[in-house]
Amino acid sequence: MNLRFMSGGRLTMGIWVMLALAPLLADEWSVSQLGQYLTYGILAMSLSFIWGQAGILCFGQAIFFGLGAYLMGLTTLDKLTWLGGSQLAGLALATVGPALAAYVLGKMLFVGRGLSGAFFAIVTLCAAVIVEIVAQHTEFIGGFDGLLGVPPLMSTWRAGDDMMSTNEVFYVVLGSALVIYLLLLFIQRSPFGAVLAAIRNNEERTASFGYRTVEYKVAAFTLSGAVAGYAGALFTAQFGFVSPAIIGTALSTEVLIWVAVGGRAVLMAAFLGVVLVRSVESVLSATLGPYWLLLLGLLFILTVVAMPDGLFGRLLRLSLPRSWREPRRREAPDMQGVEAMGLNKTTKPSS
Amino acid sequence: MSFAIELGLDTLSYSLSLLLVSLGLVIIFGLMNVINMAHGEFFLLGAYSVVAVQHAGMPYWAALIVAPIVLAIIGVVVEQLIIRHVYHRFIDTILATWGLALAIKQLIVIVFGPTSQSIVNPLPEPVQILGVVYPSFRLFIMAVALAVSVATFWVFYRTHIGLAIRGVIANRSMAASLGLNTRRMDRWTFAFGAALAGFAGAVMAPIMSVDPQMGGGFLIPAFLSIMVGGMAHLLGVVLGVGLIGATGTVISSIDTQVASQVAVFLLAIIIIRIWPEGLIGRRR
Numbered sequence: 001m002n003l004r005f006m007s008g009g010r011l012t013m014g015i016w017v018m019l020a021l022a023p024l025l026a027d028e029w030s031v032s033q034l035g036q037y038l039t040y041g042i043l044a045m046s047l048s049f050i051w052g053q054a055g056i057l058c059f060g061q062a063i064f065f066g067l068g069a070y071l072m073g074l075t076t077l078d079k080l081t082w083l084g085g086s087q088l089a090g091l092a093l094a095t096v097g098p099a100l101a102a103y104v105l106g107k108m109l110f111v112g113r114g115l116s117g118a119f120f121a122i123v124t125l126c127a128a129v130i131v132e133i134v135a136q137h138t139e140f141i142g143g144f145d146g147l148l149g150v151p152p153l154m155s156t157w158r159a160g161d162d163m164m165s166t167n168e169v170f171y172v173v174l175g176s177a178l179v180i181y182l183l184l185l186f187i188q189r190s191p192f193g194a195v196l197a198a199i200r201n202n203e204e205r206t207a208s209f210g211y212r213t214v215e216y217k218v219a220a221f222t223l224s225g226a227v228a229g230y231a232g233a234l235f236t237a238q239f240g241f242v243s244p245a246i247i248g249t250a251l252s253t254e255v256l257i258w259v260a261v262g263g264r265a266v267l268m269a270a271f272l273g274v275v276l277v278r279s280v281e282s283v284l285s286a287t288l289g290p291y292w293l294l295l296l297g298l299l300f301i302l303t304v305v306a307m308p309d310g311l312f313g314r315l316l317r318l319s320l321p322r323s324w325r326e327p328r329r330r331e332a333p334d335m336q337g338v339e340a341m342g343l344n345k346t347t348k349p350s351s
Numbered sequence: 352m353s354f355a356i357e358l359g360l361d362t363l364s365y366s367l368s369l370l371l372v373s374l375g376l377v378i379i380f381g382l383m384n385v386i387n388m389a390h391g392e393f394f395l396l397g398a399y400s401v402v403a404v405q406h407a408g409m410p411y412w413a414a415l416i417v418a419p420i421v422l423a424i425i426g427v428v429v430e431q432l433i434i435r436h437v438y439h440r441f442i443d444t445i446l447a448t449w450g451l452a453l454a455i456k457q458l459i460v461i462v463f464g465p466t467s468q469s470i471v472n473p474l475p476e477p478v479q480i481l482g483v484v485y486p487s488f489r490l491f492i493m494a495v496a497l498a499v500s501v502a503t504f505w506v507f508y509r510t511h512i513g514l515a516i517r518g519v520i521a522n523r524s525m526a527a528s529l530g531l532n533t534r535r536m537d538r539w540t541f542a543f544g545a546a547l548a549g550f551a552g553a554v555m556a557p558i559m560s561v562d563p564q565m566g567g568g569f570l571i572p573a574f575l576s577i578m579v580g581g582m583a584h585l586l587g588v589v590l591g592v593g594l595i596g597a598t599g600t601v602i603s604s605i606d607t608q609v610a611s612q613v614a615v616f617l618l619a620i621i622i623i624r625i626w627p628e629g630l631i632g633r634r635r
């Protein structure tokens with residue numbers, strides 16, 4: 001087997017193990033910080049899936065995140081009384097609602113002659129601006145202040161129904177992240193994911209092979225919206241509030257930076273991009289003050305111009321699914337050495 | 352009646368200002384196929400050059416010369432350092448210029464502070480026009496915007512440089528093989544677009560709240576205008592800013608600012624949905 005690709009898989013597993021062990025080594029504050037980064041990491045994976053796999057650059061990913069956050073807040077604050085304030089209902093609603101919103105937006109923008117990549121990016125950016133303004137001026141969801149005092153995650157399995165401990169919250173978030181990661185990875189490596197990659201490379205060619213590219217794009221966008229919404233719900237429960245700032249351009253831009261810096265094409269790289277940027281930010285922003293944002297902007301330009309794979313993209317790239325590799329493999333299992341050399345050359349066209 | 356005249360003047364003033372901002376955007380896009388997300392920040396730098404000129408004790412009018420020159424230099428530098436490297440990656444130009452926008456905005460915060468700056472209105476006396484009292488500086492902005500737009504059109508459609516630019520827009524490789532230096536044209540086009548944005552910023556600064564967030568306020572309607580109007584022809588921009596400007600001004604006069612922004616966005620989405628190439632677009 002090729003060493004470089006194996007190491008990508010091993011590194012990914014190693015990172016998950018390290019994350020799972022983190023509460024044993026770190027103090028409570030760091031664990032809660034890490035839990036918050038993981039929530040943003042789920043958001044980053046949702047963007048990486050739509051952008052890295054299907055080539056759809058969305059400048060308004062925070063719309064779905066924020067929508068999920070608001071729906072979770074509204075449900076658990078009992079403002080949507082018919083749901084009874086249950087957190088599970090909130091999580092479900094926060095997943096389904098943004099999915100629906102993404103479906104409608106996708107249908108509107110992709111169907112027909114549709115918008116090309118750049119226009120799609122600009123329209124989603126404008127949508128994020130508008131949604132933020134509307135959220136600021138809607139009294140039902142708290143206007144400029146947003147929703148305050150959202151209850152934290154409760155542990156229903158214990159008697160007394162009290163709050164989860166920091167470590168429990170961390171494992172809930174980590175478990176969610178792992179499940180979502182595996183789900184998105186499975187989809188990326190399924191035939192469906194192959195079609196998405198084909199659309200990214202050349203949509204017209206894919207369409208001329210008979211694939212309904214619009215349906216595929218809308219489906220991928222819907223899934224991405226659902227994941228972002230779920231992350232938003234976790235965010236609300238962790239922070240205890242929702243404000244219009246998280247539904248607009250600020251967070252949409254931030255998640256773009258995380259994903260671009262980490263590596264847009266690899267889920268794990270995007271996920272780590274969040275942890276890296278946020279950790280560095282918490283260390284440096286105190287000493288650098290306003291210069292931190294300047295530095296971040298310049299770093300973003302540098303990665304976009306010089307390293308389109310991001311910092312971790314190459315490192316964490318996984319080997320291709322077995323069935324995508326050369327069909328020769330099954331006929332000549334004794335030629336593994338030869339094939340490993342061939343593998344290097346053939347990764348490009350299918351990724 | 353005077354309400355209608357005032358509304359009409361407001362619409363015209365807003366649309367012409369929007370045109371000034373959009374022109375640079377659409378020229379850069381048309382020639383270089385680069386969507387410049389930092390355009391709003393070039394506008395911002397233009398406005399802050401007024402602040403700097405005022406600090407230096409020079410009159411406001413000096414800024415109208417300083418701003419485009421400074422921005423043209425910045426444009427050349429940015430093109431050389433960033434844009435040149437991502438020409439072939441269309442989507443990445445959006446990201447790179449977006450990063451640039453963040454950096455410029457933060458640089459302004461560091462140098463001038465996050466609060467809004469006050470700029471002395473150079474023409475404080477209102478004038479009587481068509482039976483309504485109207486701020487004379489707005490009339491000045493309208494005149495300048497109209498003059499600059501007409502001059503840009505004239506350069507594009509009546510001069511040799513314009514012919515060369517239109518040739519590159521129509522078929523880049525053919526124009527290059529006929530001996531046009533497309534590399535140099537890209538650089539100067541970007542500089543010109545940046546200068547136009549800077550000039551717009553300097554002209555508009557006295558009637559706007561000059562703070563680090565002001566760039567975004569014009570960028571969104573400018574983008575919507577050029578998408579609605581279409582990018583194939585400069586006239587599309589005129590149509591786009593007219594439509595977006597009129598809708599925005601009229602609705603904000605009868606309802607809130609929020610309602611007007613939402614309405615403009617929805618209108619733009621509907622038009623883009625029906626005519627993805629814009630109202631005056633390349634027909635496939």
